[in-house]
Amino acid sequence: MIPDIFNWLFFNQSSQIIPLGDWISAAVAWVVVNFRWVFQLIRIPISHTLNAIEAFLQWLPPILFIAVVVLFAWQFATRKIAILSLFAMVAIGMIGAWTETMTTLSLVIVAVLLCIVVGLPLGIASARNNRAEAIIRPMLDAMQTLPAFVYLVPVVMLFGTGKVPGVIVTFIFAVPPLIRLTNIGIRQVSEETVEAALAFGSTPKQMLWEVQLPLAMPTILAGVNQAIMLALSMVVIASLIAVEGLGQMVNRGIGRLDVGLAAVGGLGIVLMAIVLDRITQNVGKSSQNSLNWRDRGPWGALRKLTSQRRPSVSTP
Amino acid sequence: MPSSQPKIKLENLIKIYGQNPQRALKLFQEGGNRDNILEATGNVLGVANVSLSIEEGELFVVMGLSGSGKSTLVRCINRLIEPTSGQILIDGEDVTRVDQERLREIRRTKVSMVFQRFGLLPHKTVLENVEYGLKMCGLPLAERHEKAQHMLDVVGLHQWANYAPSSLSGGMQQRVGLARALATEAPILLMDEAFSALDPLIRREMQDELMRLQSELKRTIVFISHDIQEALRIGDRVAIMKDGHLVQVGTPEEIVTNPVDGYIAAFTQDVNRAQVLKTGSIVRQTVPFILGKGSARAALDQMQGNALTRMHVVDRHGKPIGILNQAELQNAVTSNVQDVESVMSTDFPVVKASTSLEEIFHLARFGVPMAVINRSGKFKGVVEQSDILASIGRLSNDKADVPQALSTAV
Numbered sequence: 047m048i049p050d051i052f053n054w055l056f057f058n059q060s061s062q063i064i065p066l067g068d069w070i071s072a073a074v075a076w077v078v079v080n081f082r083w084v085f086q087l088i089r090i091p092i093s094h095t096l097n098a099i100e101a102f103l104q105w106l107p108p109i110l111f112i113a114v115v116v117l118f119a120w121q122f123a124t125r126k127i128a129i130l131s132l133f134a135m136v137a138i139g140m141i142g143a144w145t146e147t148m149t150t151l152s153l154v155i156v157a158v159l160l161c162i163v164v165g166l167p168l169g170i171a172s173a174r175n176n177r178a179e180a181i182i183r184p185m186l187d188a189m190q191t192l193p194a195f196v197y198l199v200p201v202v203m204l205f206g207t208g209k210v211p212g213v214i215v216t217f218i219f220a221v222p223p224l225i226r227l228t229n230i231g232i233r234q235v236s237e238e239t240v241e242a243a244l245a246f247g248s249t250p251k252q253m254l255w256e257v258q259l260p261l262a263m264p265t266i267l268a269g270v271n272q273a274i275m276l277a278l279s280m281v282v283i284a285s286l287i288a289v290e291g292l293g294q295m296v297n298r299g300i301g302r303l304d305v306g307l308a309a310v311g312g313l314g315i316v317l318m319a320i321v322l323d324r325i326t327q328n329v330g331k332s333s334q335n336s337l338n339w340r341d342r343g344p345w346g347a348l349r350k351l352t353s354q355r356r357p358s359v360s361t362p
Numbered sequence: 363m364p365s366s367q368p369k370i371k372l373e374n375l376i377k378i379y380g381q382n383p384q385r386a387l388k389l390f391q392e393g394g395n396r397d398n399i400l401e402a403t404g405n406v407l408g409v410a411n412v413s414l415s416i417e418e419g420e421l422f423v424v425m426g427l428s429g430s431g432k433s434t435l436v437r438c439i440n441r442l443i444e445p446t447s448g449q450i451l452i453d454g455e456d457v458t459r460v461d462q463e464r465l466r467e468i469r470r471t472k473v474s475m476v477f478q479r480f481g482l483l484p485h486k487t488v489l490e491n492v493e494y495g496l497k498m499c500g501l502p503l504a505e506r507h508e509k510a511q512h513m514l515d516v517v518g519l520h521q522w523a524n525y526a527p528s529s530l531s532g533g534m535q536q537r538v539g540l541a542r543a544l545a546t547e548a549p550i551l552l553m554d555e556a557f558s559a560l561d562p563l564i565r566r567e568m569q570d571e572l573m574r575l576q577s578e579l580k581r582t583i584v585f586i587s588h589d590i591q592e593a594l595r596i597g598d599r600v601a602i603m604k605d606g607h608l609v610q611v612g613t614p615e616e617i618v619t620n621p622v623d624g625y626i627a628a629f630t631q632d633v634n635r636a637q638v639l640k641t642g643s644i645v646r647q648t649v650p651f652i653l654g655k656g657s658a659r660a661a662l663d664q665m666q667g668n669a670l671t672r673m674h675v676v677d678r679h680g681k682p683i684g685i686l687n688q689a690e691l692q693n694a695v696t697s698n699v700q701d702v703e704s705v706m707s708t709d710f711p712v713v714k715a716s717t718s719l720e721e722i723f724h725l726a727r728f729g730v731p732m733a734v735i736n737r738s739g740k741f742k743g744v745v746e747q748s749d750i751l752a753s754i755g756r757l758s759n760d761k762a763d764v765p766q767a768l769s770t771a772v
Binding site: 238239241242243244245246247248249252256257260261 | 495
């Protein structure tokens with residue numbers, strides 16, 4: 047070993063002094079042999095949720111889906127975004143990517159739900175504890191910079207191929223910004239507000255729910271928005287491990303040198319990204335709007351309509 | 363015995379900020395000061411060995427410039443800042459030793475706080491802010507709504523209950539902060555530079571409001587301020603801090619008339635003494651004539667015996683009811699009028715001993731001596747125009763600039 051180091055330092059004769067690659071291969075193989083059942087267990091709830099959501103979205107008539115999304119966008123974002131969403135979704139249907147879009151959407155939904163379930167507590171933990179932050183932070187750096195292909199293989203070895211490992215790799219890539227922004231959001235709550243809450247005898251739990259989370263919410267929602275965007279950008283890579291959907295369209299198009307097919311899949315991803323981004327971004331903003339949500343959008347229009355009619359009814 | 367113990371008692375309170383407070387503490391106990399502790403250990407001495415007693419129902423002001431440790435001191439009382447050493451006794455209980463559970467209990471029921479930048483929760487309505495402390499106590503919704511609404515009435519903001527704090531002006535926001543602190547009915551109220559962020563006019567209004575509330579609610583208030591005018595105006599007693607040390611503790615009058623060192627004298631130099639000094643401190647004690655204890659003849663004798671030209675008349679309860687003029691009394695006696703009541707004039711000013719000199723200036727121009735009464739309405743003595751001028755002159759005669767300022771004003 048010593049001569050190896052000497053040769054490398056003085057003569058640039060490279061050799062693997064620490065056989066890290068071998069170790070990792072051995073470790074993964076060992077985990078696969080001994081703990082595959084754990085990963086197969088994790089698979090079950092994710093798989094069930096994913097299948098249920100996908101079945102529902104595929105069963106839903108597109109007109110109904112479009113109506114719900116447009117009304118939601120109008121209510122919680124703006125009318126402009128509602129119109130944009132309408133056009134984007136009609137375009138997706140027209141270019142024949144609707145089924146694939148629903149499949150991809152269900153994967154994104156499950157991956158982002160997993161991000162929230164895991165990421166929010168981790169973000170809270172790193173905001174409240176500097177040591178936790180010191181441990182979590184380099185892991186997030188690794189998750190964001192490590193090329194996805196590197197962990198694609200071990201994930202397949204542990205989970206097999208299909209949708210669930212697709213969710214897992216998407217989760218690994220999409221969760222860091224949510225954790226980071228939750229952490230920042232909570233740490234940014236003004237010191238005097240925290241002090242005031244403490245001075246009135248708040249317990250740590252009360253502090254979290256009454257003060258920190260509500261005040262960090264816009265930042266946390268920005269984190270969710272980021273997670274959605276990153277999840278969408280992973281669908282093509284996920285298609286390499288046999289995940290169906292828009293990513294698979296792109297992948298197949300590339301494989302057959304079918305530029306048109308790849309472009310259709312790609313456009314589908316872009317249109318979906320625009321819709322999801324605009325809606326989630328504005329949901330966060332409109333919560334700070336002074337106007338009550340009941341007085342805005344279609345609900346507000348409905349209320350205005352009924353309240354205008356009421357006087358004419360009451361007067362004989 | 364418990365009635366005589368102070369509400370809050372600080373004993374040898376020390377707070378040192380930094381990495382190694384124990385080493386700095388040792389250095390301090392060996393006689394180190396702020397500068398050489400900072401140099402040797404990199405730690406900052408926040409509060410240096412402060413001992414204080416604050417009585418129940420007192421409005422106690424801690425005054426000092428920024429960095430004097432006053433905010434640290436007040437935060438040690440409810441342990442928002444952990445003291446390095448020393449004791450803090452609230453009703454005899456050492457707060458520095460209680461566990462987290464008991465500490466929360468104390469913060470909920472015994473000590474509430476008002477903050478400089480209000481510390482309101484921006485995502486809650488005004489009403490929800492006021493009821494925050496009650497919510498922490500676990501009070502049911504209806505009950506805390508009612509209490510919070512009542513508290514908003516007290517500070518005059520009931521119609522703003524469902525607005526966001528950000529839609530209110532600074533002064534109104536601080537009223538919300540005050541209402542929130544009062545709502546828990548905690549007997550101790552800590553106010554950290556509560557009015558410093560407000561405009562001068564609003565600040566004065568809030569000071570009046572606080573004094574009005576205090577006269578009704580009788581809480582024990584520890585008020586932090588960097589404004590000597592404010593401190594002397596509202597404080598029953600004032601403590602002045604410098605570099606973490608307590609320099610002087612006393613009533614506003616003691617601070618103005620008897621500063622312990624040049625630092626405090628410099629502070630109080632620009633203070634309007636007429637505002638700080640109370641009539642009671644310059645009252646001239648005279649013997650009044652008690653109505654019914656003798657005739658006009660006896661009154662004249664008493665007046666001449668005391669070499670007075672005018673003398674007040676009191677009733678049997680000691681309440682001033684009239685004033686006698688020597689010339690008129692002389693006439694009455696020569697024309698054989700016996701009844702003192704028919705001779706005396708009832709047109710004379712009466713002032714309370716607690717009134718500031720500034721407020722009695724306008725009465726002095728009548729030329730009639732004022733009758734000074736104590737809290738229960740009993741005659742205490744007289745104050746004349748010359749007394750007021752003399753007292754202010756005496757206090758400032760060592761400063762050459764004051765007469766100059768006066769002459770330019772005239």
